[in-house]
Amino acid sequence: MKRNNIRESIVKAGKGLWGAFPLILGTILLVSLIITLIPKSFYVSIFRGNFITDSLIGSLVGSISAGSPITSYIIGGELLEQGIGLIAVTAFLVAWVTVGIIQFPAESFILGKKFAVLRNLSSFVFAIIVAILTFLVLSLI
Amino acid sequence: MGNAWKFLTMVLGAYLVLFFIDLELFKTSLSFFFNILEEVIPIFAFIFVLMSISNYLITQQIVLKYVRKRGIKKWFFVVIAGILSAGPIYMWYPLLADLKNKGLSYGLIACFLYNRAIKIPLLPLMVFYFSLKYVLVLTLITIFVSVFQGIIINKFMEVKK
Secondary structure, three states, X not given: OOOOOHHHHHHHHHHHHHHHHHHHHHHXXXXXXXXXXXXXXXXXXXXXXXXXXXXXXXXXXXXXXXXOHHHHHHHHHHHHHOOOOHHHHHHHHHHXXXXXXXXXXXXXXXXXXXXXXXXXXXHHHHHHHHHHHHHHHHHHO | OOHHHHHHHHHHHHHHHHHHHOHHHHHHHXXXXXXXHHHHXXXXXXHHHHHHHHHHHOOHHHHHHHHOOOOOHHHHHHHHHHHHOOOOHHHOHXXXXXXXXXXXXXXXXXXXXXXXXXOHHHHHHHHHHHOHXXXXXXXXXXXXXXXXXXXXXXXXXXXXX
């Protein structure tokens, strides 16, 4: 198969990124808004102390959160200190980086709605499964 | 106006409302925005270079040659690529869409995105907060689940090989 020449390759890359530009800019603006609106204290206040509901809450809150994973580690550490269970905290950490409600519009437009829905839903469920598996393995070793 | 521009317009509209409702919150949000933008611009440039190289060197035949391999080789490659990728997840969407058009399956894309949860530069910080044993176990389980998710997504998206 014939390769594109260099100029065509660069132009095609530029067009591809330009098409995504409003989505990426909008997503960054949205992420900044969420980071500003949700204080860190919110995360500690929402857990109930029941490992089943807290795992769901952890995955749900992680899913709608945005920002650097470093923030999730800091919050996760604080949650552990407050007595929140490891499964809930792990579900929160994993969902934070694998589920993207804020990024969903961009993912949906660029990669397809069906894929975006499927990936995010399954990542939400898997965040809880990963958390449970991690807890079980740590209990055994 | 395309949907992408409509989305941006809606977000800008939200900022306009915030400007009138709470000026301090507006300024804080904008400050976060510029901080993120400053970090994202070099990644944007890197993705542009990657996409240009991909367009020049990687044809559909080459992608299909590697992703049609039976066994774990293609999953291994995608897991490593996901772990090594940097920057916000949404920066990678255009490149992944480009590779998808050349034959990369949805399952492999999902596997790549899931492994972005493993951030090697941040592992020491994670160890500090949660312990080395925890981080090692979580990392291995994440890799395993990412491949499982990819296989499931391929089945649901009905990707023909």
